[in-house]
Amino acid sequence: MARHQENSFHESESLNIPNPILPEEEESAGQAAVSVNEAPAEEIAEGPSSPAENGEAEEEIPAGETEERAEKPPETPAEEPPEDDLDEDDDSDASILQERARIADDAWDDEARRVDADEPGKARKAWEEEDRRKRGEAGEEEEKPGKAKAKKRKKKKKSRKKKATDDRHTFLKTIAVILVCGFLFLTATLLVVSNFIEHPLLAMPRQIISSVVSPVQRFFSNVTDSVVDYLRMLKIRGEIEYQYEQLTLLLDDYATMGAQNEEYRRTIQELYSLLDEQDRNRDLNPLAASVVLTDSGNYFSTLSLDVGSENGVDNYMAVVAQGGLVGVTYDVEKTTCKVRCIINSDCTVAALIQSTRDQGSVKGTLGSTGEPMCRMYYLPDNSVARPGDMVVTSGVGLEFPKGIPIGEVRESTRGMEDNKSYVVIEPIVDFQHLEYVTVYRYRPTYAEAAQSRPDSYSATLEPLVTARPVPTLSLSGTSDFLFSQAPETQTTPVVVTFEPTASPTPGPTPDVTPDPAATLPPDNLSYLPPEDPDHTEEPSPRPTFTPTPSPVPTQDPGGMIMEDET
Amino acid sequence: MRELKKGLKVLLLTLGAYLIQGCVMEHLAVQGAVGSVEFAVIAILTVSYGKKYAFCSSCLIGILKECMLGNVPAFYAIAYPVIAMLCAQFFADMSDRKRERLRMLNTTGRRRETDYPAEIRIPLCAGMMDALLNIVLCAYLYLIGVDIVFFHAARLLGSLVYTMALAAGLMVPLRIFLGMYHRRRRSEGGELL
Numbered sequence: 001m002a003r004h005q006e007n008s009f010h011e012s013e014s015l016n017i018p019n020p021i022l023p024e025e026e027e028s029a030g031q032a033a034v035s036v037n038e039a040p041a042e043e044i045a046e047g048p049s050s051p052a053e054n055g056e057a058e059e060e061i062p063a064g065e066t067e068e069r070a071e072k073p074p075e076t077p078a079e080e081p082p083e084d085d086l087d088e089d090d091d092s093d094a095s096i097l098q099e100r101a102r103i104a105d106d107a108w109d110d111e112a113r114r115v116d117a118d119e120p121g122k123a124r125k126a127w128e129e130e131d132r133r134k135r136g137e138a139g140e141e142e143e144k145p146g147k148a149k150a151k152k153r154k155k156k157k158k159s160r161k162k163k164a165t166d167d168r169h170t171f172l173k174t175i176a177v178i179l180v181c182g183f184l185f186l187t188a189t190l191l192v193v194s195n196f197i198e199h200p201l202l203a204m205p206r207q208i209i210s211s212v213v214s215p216v217q218r219f220f221s222n223v224t225d226s227v228v229d230y231l232r233m234l235k236i237r238g239e240i241e242y243q244y245e246q247l248t249l250l251l252d253d254y255a256t257m258g259a260q261n262e263e264y265r266r267t268i269q270e271l272y273s274l275l276d277e278q279d280r281n282r283d284l285n286p287l288a289a290s291v292v293l294t295d296s297g298n299y300f301s302t303l304s305l306d307v308g309s310e311n312g313v314d315n316y317m318a319v320v321a322q323g324g325l326v327g328v329t330y331d332v333e334k335t336t337c338k339v340r341c342i343i344n345s346d347c348t349v350a351a352l353i354q355s356t357r358d359q360g361s362v363k364g365t366l367g368s369t370g371e372p373m374c375r376m377y378y379l380p381d382n383s384v385a386r387p388g389d390m391v392v393t394s395g396v397g398l399e400f401p402k403g404i405p406i407g408e409v410r411e412s413t414r415g416m417e418d419n420k421s422y423v424v425i426e427p428i429v430d431f432q433h434l435e436y437v438t439v440y441r442y443r444p445t446y447a448e449a450a451q452s453r454p455d456s457y458s459a460t461l462e463p464l465v466t467a468r469p470v471p472t473l474s475l476s477g478t479s480d481f482l483f484s485q486a487p488e489t490q491t492t493p494v495v496v497t498f499e500p501t502a503s504p505t506p507g508p509t510p511d512v513t514p515d516p517a518a519t520l521p522p523d524n525l526s527y528l529p530p531e532d533p534d535h536t537e538e539p540s541p542r543p544t545f546t547p548t549p550s551p552v553p554t555q556d557p558g559g560m561i562m563e564d565e566t
Numbered sequence: 567m568r569e570l571k572k573g574l575k576v577l578l579l580t581l582g583a584y585l586i587q588g589c590v591m592e593h594l595a596v597q598g599a600v601g602s603v604e605f606a607v608i609a610i611l612t613v614s615y616g617k618k619y620a621f622c623s624s625c626l627i628g629i630l631k632e633c634m635l636g637n638v639p640a641f642y643a644i645a646y647p648v649i650a651m652l653c654a655q656f657f658a659d660m661s662d663r664k665r666e667r668l669r670m671l672n673t674t675g676r677r678r679e680t681d682y683p684a685e686i687r688i689p690l691c692a693g694m695m696d697a698l699l700n701i702v703l704c705a706y707l708y709l710i711g712v713d714i715v716f717f718h719a720a721r722l723l724g725s726l727v728y729t730m731a732l733a734a735g736l737m738v739p740l741r742i743f744l745g746m747y748h749r750r751r752r753s754e755g756g757e758l759l
Binding site (some may be wrong): 075083176177181184192195205210211213214216218220221225228 | 632633643
């Protein structure tokens with residue numbers, strides 16, 4: 001009765017709500033479905049053929065999946081419940097099937113309306129195709145009803161097994177999660193409680209965890225520390241390399257600055273030396289000059305200075321540097337002049353040995369021997385110079401200041417070798433490193449006096465009045481006349497003073513202020529050499545010269561000629 | 567088997583985070599602030615695997631810290647799981663039941679039924695956990711007599727930013743490790759795995 005009511009309800013539903021978009025065939029199909037639903041229970045038990053029977057009767061349809069399943073009610077393969085179940089719950093199964101068919105029809109109609117509203121005609125085509133396919137399957141099923149039933153039963157069994165397996169897995173998973181969470185919760189609880197209650201059992205989890213985790217953590221900590229140390233070492237190394245590069249650059253800068261400082265120091269030293277020399281010999285009218293060109297050849301050594309006649313430089317002026325004589329100016333131009341160095345073979349300077357005061361002339365040897373040395377010629381025969389003796393200018397000949405150091409006696413063999421008429425002098429000046437020199441614009445004042453005198457041809461020579469001896473006469477005639485002493489009054493020579501005879505008209509009074517040009521130069525006007533910083537009051541012992549015999553090359557005995565052989 | 571694999575991954579990540587936090591992070595302090603890799607990992611697990619795994623991970627870390635370096639009695643063992651669960655309430659994926667309920671209640675379309683993107687939730691979750699822990703620690707310090715000054719706030723802020731940055735940086739590789747970006751395969755029957 002209940003089934004009948006449901007059938008009628010479903011029928012009325014399906015009849016009262018006609019599907020507007022369904023074609024006539026479809027409607028007939030729907031009626032056929034209804035008629036199937038209306039079939040007796042035995043027929044249903046054999047196997048439903050309507051779309052409403054598809055799907056699992058026991059399956060609970062979620063809300064989200066309802067529409068999806070309702071979209072394709074005919075597609076869902078019909079799964080036949082076991083025969084035993086159908087036999088037992090025949091009425092309930094039929095009602096369920098009818099209900100599902102009704103839900104599916106409703107969903108189908110709703111979807112059809114929706115789809116048709118969106119795209120008219122599409123739903124019709126889809127249902128036509130679906131209907132065609134369904135009819136074909138129905139035909140096949142009609143052909144092979146036994147096989148389809150067996151297939152359905154297998155699928156049903158498989159799904160049940162799968163569901164049971166899933167349920168078992170879900171149950172196990174839940175149990176596992178509960179166990180894990182419970183274990184962790186219990187452990188945490190024990191740890192918390194162990195802080196307040198001292199009991200060996202409560203302290204056990206902490207001990208176990210500590211004993212397990214400590215080695216792992218120690219190992220990991222060691223590895224981490226090693227890595228950190230390595231990275232730190234790399235960082236330090238990078239910093240050190242960076243600092244090294246910076247220091248290298250700084251060192252280069254300092255080296256450059258040091259070289260510049262050394263250059264400045266030398267320049268300052270030379271300038272100080274020049275200034276000192278100029279201060280010492282201010283009376284010699286010094287003039288500082290720079291060497292602008294050096295011609296240091298094998299035979300000649302000349303310099304060019306940046307001073308000339310504009311600065312008061314004239315020919316044959318002494319040029320001094322490093323406390324020694326460099327040479328003589330010549331070829332003076334307006335702004336430049338040249339210097340002939342004393343090591344030139346064509347440069348001769350009058351000199352004397354400071355210790356013995358033996359005079360001679362110094363001449364360069366660059367042209368003869370190629371060495372930047374000097375030789376001193378024309379020494380007296382009895383003069384034996386000793387090595388180390390200082391040779392200075394004598395002021396004879398050229399208008400040189402007296403006493404400018406030239407060099408030291410390096411070698412003297414005059415006493416040992418007869419054929420040597422000179423001594424070798426090593427100049428004080430380093431001619432290879434001349435940068436600044438001092439030109440002494442010295443002119444002896446007697447020359448100026450001579451110039452101020454009138455010419456010689458116009459001079460009138462007047463003999464000087466000299467005192468003449470006055471003969472003394474002896475009045476006694478004895479032999480000792482000659483040896484007798486004259487009386488003191490008579491023996492005293494008569495000094496005749498030349499006094500001008502007084503003229504009746506006195507001459508003009510001589511000018512009291514003498515002419516400065518006419519004053520004679522002071523006697524101490526000579527070159528003052530620089531003080532030796534190492535100079536002491538006690539004279540240093542003179543170096544004893546011991547000529548070292550030059551080694552005689554030993555000839556090859558094989559190449560020697562014996563007397564017998566000649 | 568899949569659950570076991572997931573459990574092993576979670577265990578590995580948790581132990582790794584604990585070891586890295588204890589051994590490495592002290593060398594990576596920025597201006598005195600140390601980030602929390604542990605919270606970053608817990609946040610990633612919270613968003614990726616859900617509350618249960620987050621609870622397990624946080625509880626394990628709390629137990630380890632409590633056993634190895636707990637100076638405040640029972641602090642880590644309680645604080646880590648509680649904070650993790652508290653933050654999981656806000657940042658974990660909502661359950662199907664809750665989503666369905668929201669969908670049914672959503673008649674006006676104003677309420678959001680879906681979660682925010684995981685890439686946003688993970689740093690926020692990590693930051694919130696770190697902030698909560700630091701706040702609790704500052705409160706503890708204040709209660710024992712230490713004055714809370716700007717330095718503490720600055721360190722809290724620095725730690726918060728550091729932890730969020732760590733979570734953002736570790737998010738992609740760890741989620742790849744957890745299999746969150748694997749392409750879904752279809753079984754022979756068409757069922758999604």
